[in-house]
Amino acid sequence: MSGNNYDVAVIGGGINGVGVAQAAAAAGHSVVLLEKQGLAAGTSSKSSKLIHGGLRYLESYEFGLVRESLRERALLLELAPDLVQLQKFLVPLYRKTRRGPLLLRTGLSLYYLLSGMNAEARFTSVPRSGWDSLNGLRTDNLRAVFRYTDARTDDALLTEAVMRSAQQLGAELLCPAMFCGAEVHADGCELHYRTGEWERSCSARVLVNAAGPWINEVATKITPTPPKISVELVQGAHIAVPGSLGDDFFYLESPRDGRAVFVMPRDGYLLIGTTETRYRENPDNVRPLPGEESYLLGVLRHYFPGFGKINRSNLLNSWAGLRVLPGGPGHAFHRSRETILQPDRRDRPRVLGLYGGKLTTYRATASKVIERIAPSLISRKPVADTARLPLSLG
């Protein structure tokens, strides 16, 4: 294919969009990716920056998702050592903590099992004699402390690295390029986009809508409008405060509502997140709320008395991103975090919507997308396998 005709057009330069571009190019297809603002400008630079199985998803019995995430974690540690590194986490349990030591021990054992009993995934309990050296962590009413291993990354740099890999395989990146609309015909789509003052068009056999929180807004611009899934956008805020706490990350339970909150020492500051607040406005305008910043500061002050005087005026920075969760009754916490693929038609889809997902599982998700759209594409000779392609800082 040449010129303005592509096998696959991807809307959205977040981790999922670039993952699909990489997988499609690796499968030998011609690919164009349209990003309106900048790579990782959306949710993919606002995450907790963890490459993890998601210990807390065990509570909602999402064993398949946890196993897949742990498999991807192991792969990324191998493929992207500059971008993904192992990270120790401490989980302190107090008299009033909702999850007791037995439950946590069971969860961590299951986590270890689901990781394929990888030596790195072993957990330990920190003996009482070591509690005073936990970097100022409150020790009154402390019952137990566990240490386990997951991984950390830089979400924006990872996104850029995957796009670079896709480009090395021949994918084209158009950025900034705002998708404005598409007409779907028998064998594909005609797409329209804006770069600067110019309106341009191209065609593709399949359009993959990976626009994250903007997914249904993008879907509405397609004629005929493909089936959409009703979603709930849930805002998650992070704050950065000055300070250091050694090398371990802390997995804490908010004393206010029992939610999991991470306190993560980064280079010279502490990254703390996250919240869960329903969001109904334009995704372009998502911002942390004062109440979210106070909530996260409250967790820090509660567990680390040395930070007792810190308040909102001390914040170095704060930001918020949006989770895309399937709509439904009950609290968002209990909704599935699995990715949902929504085609415009069952056989030979011309449009595929990618709802939800995790940073960690972008590669597995992209493989599923390619499998799902393969019947709509001309069979081509694969040029690479994404499970073997190294990713680097560039």
Ligand SMILES: Cc1cc2nc3c(=O)[nH]c(=O)nc-3n(C[C@H](O)[C@H](O)[C@H](O)COP(=O)(O)OP(=O)(O)OC[C@H]3O[C@@H](n4cnc5c(N)ncnc54)[C@H](O)[C@@H]3O)c2cc1C
């Ligand atoms: C607070 C929070 C913490 C998280 N922490 C973690 C974590 O630690 N680990 C983990 O694995 N996962 C985590 N996640 C999940 C993960 O961050 C997201 O699933 C992932 O980043 C979503 O990527 P995406 O590519 O689907 O969407 P996005 O990154 O939002 O990308 C969508 C892109 O589409 C572009 N776009 C929109 N409309 C148009 C248009 N008309 N034309 C062109 N481009 C358009 C946007 O500019 C944007 O760049 C977290 C999520 C949140 C909200």
